[in-house]
Amino acid sequence: MRLTTKGRYAVRALFCLSKYTDEKPTPLSVVAKDQDISLNFLEQLFVHLRKNGIVSSVRGPRGGYRLAKKPKDITIGEVLRAVGEATYPVFCTEDDIPNNKQCPRADECVTHLLWIKLGKTINDFLDSTTLEELYQFKPE
Amino acid sequence: MRLTTKGRYAVRALFCLSKYTDEKPTPLSVVAKDQDISLNFLEQLFVHLRKNGIVSSVRGPRGGYRLAKKPKDITIGEVLRAVGEATYPVFCTEDDIPNNKQCPRADECVTHLLWIKLGKTINDFLDSTTLEELYQFKPE
């Protein structure tokens, strides 16, 4: 039950963006260097972050990315889900399973509700923690 | 961030064991049929459950496994950890990392404490939920 690099890198990259709050957008090359993450991999992540309204982009020279919302309005949960990180611990508890693919054991499976409860615990935490709060966690 | 089958199967298998509470041990063949899990895979899981004092074994014909403790004294967390399921979301927050392998970014990494807090949330839930409580979750 590990986060994948997609989720971990996305949070770090956005934290990095939130440090450059001047009006100019920040190119990914800066983020890549700052966080030691492959530029190409970052680009893939930011496609999804942009489509989910978490960042906005400016093309061309002097272009880059900006947070589309204030750090206090961006939750860790929405960032993880945006880049495809699963925030529910088992497949059969996902909200978005089409009915025809629902877990065939759901009815008799005693663990089903256990995992739902665990998933809710996880998501409650992730959705109530914002990018802004990362600064509080920062060691001095 | 998904549980692996090791963790999910272990919980289901132990729940199954808890149903057969008579003095006779239950062979894994019964559990395998009841929960539709491969016998060989179950055997691998039970090696670790036994070594962690969650079940006791009786070899030979009429042998099998028994819970070594009462269901109310077996937490979901200890079961998951016994079979090697990670209950912390990222590697660098594990308790048991040898010092020489500690995350090199730990000092400057703002996300470090975030993941620790998430891991604590998850483990608090898992360690306060027992096998016995699964019966409450069981749909009628």
Added chain:
DNA sequence: TATAACTTGACTATTATTGTTAGTTTAGCA
């Protein structure tokens, strides 16, 4: 108009997962 950025999609090496296969050892029972 050249450059520095973003965009897209295909591809791949590595690793973890999820078992399988093939046995050995133990002990109850006829």
Added chain:
DNA sequence: TGCTAAACTAACAATAATAGTCAAGTTATA
């Protein structure tokens, strides 16, 4: 005593997911 059911052990393999890389564009603006 020998048969058999069951736990135990270890090596192996198929599959899937992860973690990127690579290549070939498109767009905007200094």
